[in-house]
Amino acid sequence: MIYTGYWAKIKEYEANKLTPVGISGWSPDGYHGKTYKKLAPKYAWWKEWHDKKLSEQWYTDKYTETVLQTLNPNIVVRDLQQMGKNVVLLCFETPEKFCHRHLVATWLNANTSINVREYILQTQQTQMKL
Numbered sequence: 434m435i436y437t438g439y440w441a442k443i444k445e446y447e448a449n450k451l452t453p454v455g456i457s458g459w460s461p462d463g464y465h466g467k468t469y470k471k472l473a474p475k476y477a478w479w480k481e482w483h484d485k486k487l488s489e490q491w492y493t494d495k496y497t498e499t500v501l502q503t504l505n506p507n508i509v510v511r512d513l514q515q516m517g518k519n520v521v522l523l524c525f526e527t528p529e530k531f532c533h534r535h536l537v538a539t540w541l542n543a544n545t546s547i548n549v550r551e552y553i554l555q556t557q558q559t560q561m562k563l
Contacts, residue, residue, distance in 0.1 A: 435513055435541070436552035437534040438521040440464075445554050452517030456534060457524040467516050471509070474533050475499050489531045496533055497540075506544040521552050 438446055440461050443453050455464065456472040458479060478495045481487065513520045526532035528551050538549040 434519045435510070435547060435549045436519070436521040437538050437549060438523055438552045439527055439532075439534075440523050440525055441527075442554065443523065446521045446523075446552065449552075449554070451519045451521040451552065453523055454513060454516055454520050455524075456522045456537065469509075469513060469516070469522070471504060471512075472500065472522070472533070472537055492531070492533075493536060496536055500533075501536070501540050506541055510541065510545050510547060522549075 436451065438451075438453075440455075440457070443461075443464070446453055453466055455466070455468040456470075458470075458473045458476055460466075460468060474492075474496055478499065479492075482492045482495065513522075522534050522537060524532055524534045526534075535551075538551075541547060541549045
C-alpha cells in the first residue's frame, strides 16, 4: 500500500508499521530516513508561489508541468514499493490543507492500478466518530 501523510505524525506512522518516505523539498531537522526527491516541488517556483501568494491552480499547473509530467507513474510506484511495505509519503501540510502530496495521490490513482489515500491514525478515526 501507498499512503500520504504529514511529518508531524511520523512517530505514529512508524508505530503503525508504515515506512515513512519524505517527498518534500526538505525534511525536518534530525530526519535521516528515506526520501523520494523526484516528487518534491522545485524550490524556485515553490518560493515564488509562497511569497507571492499565488493560486492553488498556479501551483498545480507548475507541479504537474515540472514534476509529474517528467515521471512515469508505474516506475514511481515500483520505486516506492521497493522502499518498504505500506509506504507513507510525507510533507508538511495537515490533511485538510492544499498540498502536493494530494496531487501525487490523484496522479497515481488516475494513472496506475493502486489506490493512494491519506493514512488516518486510529486516534483520529475515533475522534472523527465522536
